[in-house]
Amino acid sequence: MVAARQRFLQAGHYQPVAEAISRYIVAWAEKQPLDAESFSCLDAGCGEGYYLRQLVSRVPVDLALIGLDISKWAVMAAARQDNKHSPFSRWVVGSNAHLPVQQAALDGVLCMFGFPVYREFARVLKSGGVLLQVEAGPQHLRELREVIYPQLKPERSAALEAPEGFAYLGEETLSYPIKLEGQETIADLLAMTPHLYRASAEGRARAAALDQLALTVDVRLIQWERS
Template sequence: MSLTCPICQSALSVVDNSVVCPAGHRFDRARQGYLNLLPVQHKNSRDPGDNAAMVEARRRFLDGGHYVPLAERLAQLAAGYQPARWLDIGCGEGYYTAKLADSLPQADGYALDISREAVKRACKRAPQLSWLVASMARVPLADASCQLLASVFSPLDWQEAKRLLAPGGGLLRMGPTSEHLMELRQKLYDEVRDYDDQKHLELIPGGMRLAHSETLSFTLQLDSSQARADLLAMTPHGWRASAEKRAAVIAEPCEVTVAIRYDWIERI
């Protein structure tokens, strides 16, 4: 185990159903199986991260199979790097994490999210992993302890990513291109803001470099009003657009473009 105390950064050891550091900071394992390593002083609100309604919407949509090709490609890429230890940063309700776990059966797997509601549901998908409620800005794992970090539709602290990666390891980042959900965005906004697919590459810190990049796109037919409502609820567009435009999207079947970029960013 390479877990570290979120309060004093010393190593954590398993004692009974808890983890404890030499200074005596103790964290109990929840009955669902996860560890809460988010001390109250590191929270910005009482229950940070996605709430139960957002988590449930994402779970329904992903379990409906709409994004299966995305998860399969992520798992294939991860398996090719053969990490000894990996971490999914911002794992949400665990759909992609479980696919990663299936493709890396021999590896030591960790997953974290700041949302307790998300992790509580996620840990049922792959009980063999170490599931953590923790901050992405203060990941409770030792320096250079991971060969692979996965970041799926998630914000990222680049300095933390660099700290966590062993030399030769890498960050597998999966995020939207400017074409992603274009038809949905055109229905929701009077003016669709364009954005640069490569902007995140400017944030890569020294000591890391882009080693591989590819995109995957396909057309998705959304005939179910529940699926359309869930897609809105799990994206920022769901709360940015007006209630009237959201209702119009939910009312009628639509076809959307799914266009995702995968980057492998190595620690030199």
Template sequence: MTAGIHPFEQLCCPLDQSPLTLEGNAWRCSQGHSFDVAKQGYVNLLPVQNKRSKDPGDSKAMVQARAEFLAQGFYAPIADALATLVLNDDTQALLDAGCGEGYYLRHLLDRAADGERSLHVAALDISKWAVLAAAKQDSRVQWLVASNSHIPLPSASIDTLLCVFGFPVESEFARVLKPDGRLLMVDPGSEHLAELKHVIYEQVHSKPERLPVAADQWRLASEQHLTYTFDLPSHQAIQALLLMTPHLHRASAQGRARAEALQSLSVTVDVWLREFVPASNT
């Protein structure tokens, strides 16, 4: 296998699950279904019947806010820890399920490019705005508009699957993983962004810590608890953080007004980085 980072090309038709072949500027299956490659390099494999809304996933504004926030390095320790965990294995096929605008994956691939690694990489998100933003920045990846509920990849084709602040669909994750594959997840802990929550909510309820996947289906192979604080130095940075999270829509008008008045804020990061393997393979 040629060393380097390459797009993962084993795609499946989202309508009949048969293999797709790239012909010119479109992916086609034997049943005649065709999916054009956008000029930015991604392909939309999310059929209308699999959409829950006209424009599912993160909005254009949310994607832009997340890109602005992450570019300032506030979550770089998370990206570093994730890259280290991925690259401690001889992963050859990698899927980022819920890739957003690609921040964590780009960081990982930049690290991988420094070594003699062979990686074939796919990334999907249900938000076309997220995939569009990601594809504009990196051509090393097979970018897909698709859903975790219907992953357009063959069964047992992926070595490492990433789910970073995402929504796991355990049956699909288990299906696409190879027998010795692994699932890496980043999830918020109970104190994640606690200071922001106390600003925008009248009451903050502490949720019990629990594993993000079923314990009878997955074995926890390793876990890391990352916690640190950082300072948001401006009103703009605070608003970017708020806009990129679900908290903006959950907060009351009064809570949003309190956040609007802030010019700086110290915030806690509290996340878990966990590695799972299918229980059936242990």
């Protein structure tokens, strides 16, 4: 799964998501006091580190970064690719449920397609710190889901309730088309989603038979402020 995600992300299919995240970090860092040394940020469930690497190459501010994931394989893949990037990066095997970070230590937390534990995110963020949550929108990869499932589930409600310790700052929807060519690329996408386990053998076989697939990427970027 780690290797599949690495190949898929490196092909640039989610680059607009990485660009959006970098924009948020720059905007947050600009609001910091002038004497702040750097912008400290944890990627909770960082996978193989694609978004933090993109951040370092795009953001013209001093960053102190921690990538954390429960998968040892993901963290090893992230650390291996980091040699020429930020000297401040730390790659940690751990759980969002027990972050190895002191309380009120961080300016930002990213949780992208991950498993948020708001109580922990609230504990490690400074007052006024920001949580950026990226999650699949209702149209995300709809065309793939139409292939693998006999029927699509009804769309989820867009209503959001602020988790305890956070105030809602706003959100953005990012939606764009991509086209995947080749069975390997389509298999990589399927392998990096929960659909690999949820789909039936017949559904997976229908996806495996495709040579190309036009898809919608539809993600929500939700900002919460530590109150």
